[in-house]
Amino acid sequence: MQTHQFDVVIVGAGGAGMRAALESSGRTRTAVISKLYPTRSHTGAAQGGMCAALGNVEDDNPEWHTFDTVKGGDYLVDQDAATIMANEAIDAVLDLERMGLPFNRTPEGRIDQRRFGGHTRNHGEAAVRRACYAADRTGHMILQTLYQQCVKQEVAFFNEFYCLDLLLDHDLSSGEVSDGQEVRVAGVVAYELATGEIHVFRAKSVVLATGGAGKIYKTTSNAHTLTGDGMAIAYRRGLPLEDMEFFQFHPTGLAGLGILLSEAARGEGGILRNADGERFMERYAPTIKDLAPRDIVARSMANEVREGRGAGPNKDYVLLDLTHLDPAHIDAKLPDITEFARTYLGIEPYTEPVPVYPTAHYAMGGVPTNVEGEVLRNTTDVVRGLYAAGEVACVSVHGSNRLGTNSLLDINVFGKRAGISAAEFAATAPWVDLPENPSSLVVDELEEMRARPQGERISDIRRELQQTMDTNAQVFRTAESLTTCLADVRALRERYSRASVQDKGRAFNTDLLEALELGFLIDIAEVVVVGALNRRESRGGHFREDYPNRDDAGFMEHTMAYRRPAGTVVDSPAAPAPAGEEIPDPAPGELAVVLGTKPVVTTVYQPMERKY
Ligand SMILES: Cc1cc2nc3c(=O)[nH]c(=O)nc-3n(C[C@H](O)[C@H](O)[C@H](O)COP(=O)(O)OP(=O)(O)OC[C@H]3O[C@@H](n4cnc5c(N)ncnc54)[C@H](O)[C@@H]3O)c2cc1C
Numbered sequence: 382m383q384t385h386q387f388d389v390v391i392v393g394a395g396g397a398g399m400r401a402a403l404e405s406s407g408r409t410r411t412a413v414i415s416k417l418y419p420t421r422s423h424t425g426a427a428q429g430g431m432c433a434a435l436g437n438v439e440d441d442n443p444e445w446h447t448f449d450t451v452k453g454g455d456y457l458v459d460q461d462a463a464t465i466m467a468n469e470a471i472d473a474v475l476d477l478e479r480m481g482l483p484f485n486r487t488p489e490g491r492i493d494q495r496r497f498g499g500h501t502r503n504h505g506e507a508a509v510r511r512a513c514y515a516a517d518r519t520g521h522m523i524l525q526t527l528y529q530q531c532v533k534q535e536v537a538f539f540n541e542f543y544c545l546d547l548l549l550d551h552d553l554s555s556g557e558v559s560d561g562q563e564v565r566v567a568g569v570v571a572y573e574l575a576t577g578e579i580h581v582f583r584a585k586s587v588v589l590a591t592g593g594a595g596k597i598y599k600t601t602s603n604a605h606t607l608t609g610d611g612m613a614i615a616y617r618r619g620l621p622l623e624d625m626e627f628f629q630f631h632p633t634g635l636a637g638l639g640i641l642l643s644e645a646a647r648g649e650g651g652i653l654r655n656a657d658g659e660r661f662m663e664r665y666a667p668t669i670k671d672l673a674p675r676d677i678v679a680r681s682m683a684n685e686v687r688e689g690r691g692a693g694p695n696k697d698y699v700l701l702d703l704t705h706l707d708p709a710h711i712d713a714k715l716p717d718i719t720e721f722a723r724t725y726l727g728i729e730p731y732t733e734p735v736p737v738y739p740t741a742h743y744a745m746g747g748v749p750t751n752v753e754g755e756v757l758r759n760t761t762d763v764v765r766g767l768y769a770a771g772e773v774a775c776v777s778v779h780g781s782n783r784l785g786t787n788s789l790l791d792i793n794v795f796g797k798r799a800g801i802s803a804a805e806f807a808a809t810a811p812w813v814d815l816p817e818n819p820s821s822l823v824v825d826e827l828e829e830m831r832a833r834p835q836g837e838r839i840s841d842i843r844r845e846l847q848q849t850m851d852t853n854a855q856v857f858r859t860a861e862s863l864t865t866c867l868a869d870v871r872a873l874r875e876r877y878s879r880a881s882v883q884d885k886g887r888a889f890n891t892d893l894l895e896a897l898e899l900g901f902l903i904d905i906a907e908v909v910v911v912g913a914l915n916r917r918e919s920r921g922g923h924f925r926e927d928y929p930n931r932d933d934a935g936f937m938e939h940t941m942a943y944r945r946p947a948g949t950v951v952d953s954p955a956a957p958a959p960a961g962e963e964i965p966d967p968a969p970g971e972l973a974v975v976l977g978t979k980p981v982v983t984t985v986y987q988p989m990e991r992k993y
Pocket residue numbers: 392393394395396397398414415416417418419422423424425426427428429430431519520542543544545590591592593602603604610611641643742743770771772773785786787788789790792
């Protein structure tokens with residue numbers, strides 16, 4: 382075991398982690414540990430854009446952006462956070478421009494902007510051009526730009542190091558630490574892929590920036606590595622996860638594959654059609670049609686298919702039509718995604734419509750933070766020195782449905798804020814001692830998994846997990862489908878406890894790490910499903926067919942999921958479910974997902990019916 386000491390340790394080298402590192406490495410000794418080489422992070426796969434009310438091509442202002450974000454999130458957004466994000470968006474874009482990011486330009490040389498779903502002028506009057514972009518490679522450009530700046534600033538990177546545990550000075554998982562008591566972070570434990578060696582990083586501040594968890598689903602736009610590690614690590618250490626039942630399904634995944642075709646395709650004029658050639662979004666969102674927010678478009682598409690108007694031999698997808706656009710325009714603005722259609726489906730987008738269907742895309746929920754990036758351990762207390770930013774976090778600017786281009790913005794605005802907060806805290810805070818035997822939990826888990834001579838195959842369990850989530854916890858949900866899903870997830874957890882890996886070696890044992898990632902996925906899936914069962918209403922990305930309306934009286938509140946012994950009373954507990962709708966208990970001896978709530982911060986915009 383090796384031990385390292387840094388003032389600030391950032392876990393994750395995507396957009397959020399590197400944006401934080403740029404702030405903190407100038408101020409304190411900072412390390413970034415990442416399971417991937419930084420430029421392979423999923424931020425690099427982002428296509429369409431990053432929004433800011435620059436008003437470069439059309440009249441716009443941050444107040445409209447805030448309103449759109451709140452309405453898009455179906456009023457579950459914390460409005461103080463959304464206001465900060467919209468106000469700081471302009472500087473976030475200009476910061477990147479000064480770092481050298483090659484944004485597309487208007488003929489006058491300004492940063493160009495394109496349309497994206499749910500972004501409107503004057504509170505819904507018409508779609509507005511708010512997304513700054515670099516063709517359909519915006520995330521790639523952001524990631525490369527931030528990495529170059531980090532290299533220039535000599536940030537210490539530990540690449541291909543897997544963080545497997547978070548060290549706190551109190552054990553929160555028992556539920557016995559009282560409210561108000563100070564809890565501090567002490568560091569993290571990581572596993573070095575190349576050697577199999579364990580590294581303990583002692584730190585005054587830790588920033589979690591590990592990205593999303595899309596791999597709980599089979600059909601997803603997310604990379605293989607998006608396994609919710611940071612969320613699960615925090616959750617296992619007794620920290621709550623917020624609003625995990627809200628998962629975004631992006632309307633336009635390549636049918637049958639889930640590979641993403643950016644909403645930029647519709648922003649540039651693409652139209653969704655059913656098998657009859659009808660532009661069906663005119664029926665569902667008469668004002669902004671194909672540029673309605675993603676939850677509405679995804680649901681409308683799924684509905685077209687259910688009602689028999691799907692295209693293709695099995696009538697199981699709809700069509701994204703770009704054929705009316707000038708091929709030169711397509712080549713200039715959408716070069717990569719049209720190439721995906723050619724490569725993966727053999728479709729020529731100049732002349733043929735592209736088969737598309739919703740694909741699991743984005744976790745609205747995550748590790749709860751305040752607007753400074755500090756992680757909450759209940760509705761009010763923070764863990765001192767612990768921060769989170771990016772898709773792993775829930776601040777909550779996306780509420781129950783994120784607007785396209787607001788995530789690249791979120792990672793820049795709140796990555797920067799978390800980096801500053803972490804560095805400022807570390808500059809003055811005293812050191813805390815590492816717990817005795819800091820790596821024991823990780824080592825035990827690794828050795829147990831390695832030691833099992835034979836057992837269930839990890840890939841089988843993962844496939845079945847993803848399949849049940851796709852079938853039962855997707856765009857449409859019911860108590861019945863979710864109860865089935867929960868039983869499946871728990872049965873898979875039991876099988877997982879008997880799983881073994883084929884590779885027993887130490888060097889580059891990706892087999893072993895995938896096994897650990899599957900453990901994280903199972904935990905996250907259970908939290909998603911329990912939250913979805915409890916939320917007996919429909920809001921944003923969470924649609925319950927048995928409760929098709931939004932219920933502000935009952936559910937205008939954030940969900941806080943804690944891993945605790947069943948029956949533990951948590952801060953601000955969730956109301957008990959009505960008779961007949963109780964959430965089934967876990968197996969005896971298992972820790973339960975215990976639900977609490979947190980109030981939504983509403984400053985200006987009172988909830989209204991959501992129409993587009
Ligand atoms: C295909 C696609 C297209 C998208 N397009 C857009 C778009 O146009 N506009 C928009 O706003 N949003 C878009 N999004 C969403 C957006 O890209 C992501 O939400 C955002 O980039 C996440 O950034 P992040 O820094 O939080 O995480 P990531 O970029 O995913 O980085 C996570 C980092 O954490 C590290 N990590 C994870 N687990 C561990 C561990 N256990 N130990 C150590 N390190 C770990 C990884 O190595 C990686 O460096 C898109 C997403 C996808 C999938």
